[in-house]
Amino acid sequence: MSSALQGKVALVTGASSGIGEATARMLAAEGAAVAIAARRVGRLHALRDELAAAGAEVHVLDLDVTDEQAVHAAVAATVGTFGGLDILVNNAGVMLLGPVEGADTSDWTRMIDTNVLGLMYLTHAALPHLLRSRGTVVQISSVAGRVAMRGAAAYNAGKFAVNAFSEALRQEVTERGVRVVVIEPGTVGTELREHITHAPSKAAIEERVAKIRQLQSTDIAEAVRYAVTAPPHVTVGEILIRPTDQA
Numbered sequence: 001m002s003s004a005l006q007g008k009v010a011l012v013t014g015a016s017s018g019i020g021e022a023t024a025r026m027l028a029a030e031g032a033a034v035a036i037a038a039r040r041v042g043r044l045h046a047l048r049d050e051l052a053a054a055g056a057e058v059h060v061l062d063l064d065v066t067d068e069q070a071v072h073a074a075v076a077a078t079v080g081t082f083g084g085l086d087i088l089v090n091n092a093g094v095m096l097l098g099p100v101e102g103a104d105t106s107d108w109t110r111m112i113d114t115n116v117l118g119l120m121y122l123t124h125a126a127l128p129h130l131l132r133s134r135g136t137v138v139q140i141s142s143v144a145g146r147v148a149m150r151g152a153a154a155y156n157a158g159k160f161a162v163n164a165f166s167e168a169l170r171q172e173v174t175e176r177g178v179r180v181v182v183i184e185p186g187t188v189g190t191e192l193r194e195h196i197t198h199a200p201s202k203a204a205i206e207e208r209v210a211k212i213r214q215l216q217s218t219d220i221a222e223a224v225r226y227a228v229t230a231p232p233h234v235t236v237g238e239i240l241i242r243p244t245d246q247a
């Protein structure tokens with residue numbers, strides 16, 4: 001275990017799989033006390049037991065980020081358990097691809113509620129604590145927050161919204177010592193695609209990714225590590241990470 005984040009407290013949403021799980025592991029390995037949040041609490045308990053056995057302090061939060069009251073309770077529980085909050089990683093998300101024409105708009109609602117409003121609720125609830133600690137917010141956005149593509153309009157809309165919200169937030173809080181970091185991965189090998197409900201879109205993306213070396217969740221956790229362990233006067237504002245094989 002390293003000690004770059006010894007004495008720091010982190011909260012990671014969507015820590016039950018993929019990028020969130022890898023980020024929670026990285027933060028714990030750097031010495032942070034970590035609150036891990038998601039809906040599949042069985043997975044969180046297994047992760048907590050594993051990290052605790054290696055000496056980390058981990059607290060499990062049963063959280064649906066679309067529930068604003070539950071978000072406030074989760075932030076309060078983190079601060080109550082560990083005494084403060086230094087790093088918020090807004091990672092929970094879904095990617096329900098499909099064309100606009102004929103879309104199941106319940107996919108749009110779920111995506112915007114989770115990827116945009118959930119992230120905004122967490123940021124809002126955590127901000128007083130981050131201002132106190134002069135902490136860091138890490139938003140897991142996407143290349144899809146920088147470049148729109150047909151078949152991804154609603155996902156693009158959500159991730160563009162994350163980038164816009166984060167830049168405005170940065171301007172509001174940076175002079176008070178709070179760092180806002182936006183991470184924009186390309187394709188990462190996780191469970192994300194499994195939830196796509198539009199069968200042709202799911203088949204098309206599976207076919208595309210089968211031909212490339214995807215990023216791994218640990219590649220993204222490394223980017224988070226770089227940003228959160230930078231000296232306090234350095235804000236790593238944005239990191240865009242693409243698989244080399246993906247044009």
Ligand SMILES: NC(=O)c1ccc[n+]([C@@H]2O[C@H](COP(=O)([O-])OP(=O)(O)OC[C@H]3O[C@@H](n4cnc5c(N)ncnc54)[C@H](OP(=O)(O)O)[C@@H]3O)[C@@H](O)[C@H]2O)c1
Pocket residue numbers: 013014015016017018019020037038039040041063064065066091092093094095114115140141142143184185186187188189190191192193
């Ligand atoms: N994989 C990629 O190619 C890629 C590329 C760019 C950006 N991203 C972004 O990276 C983030 C993480 O995705 P991933 O690739 O690691 O996928 P993943 O393995 O499917 O992880 C998504 C996480 O979000 C959580 N989640 C979903 N809805 C939630 C809700 N309503 N409340 C609380 N937690 C919720 C899931 O936990 P529960 O189901 O247990 O609640 C899970 O832990 C997302 O924001 C995604 O947009 C991914």
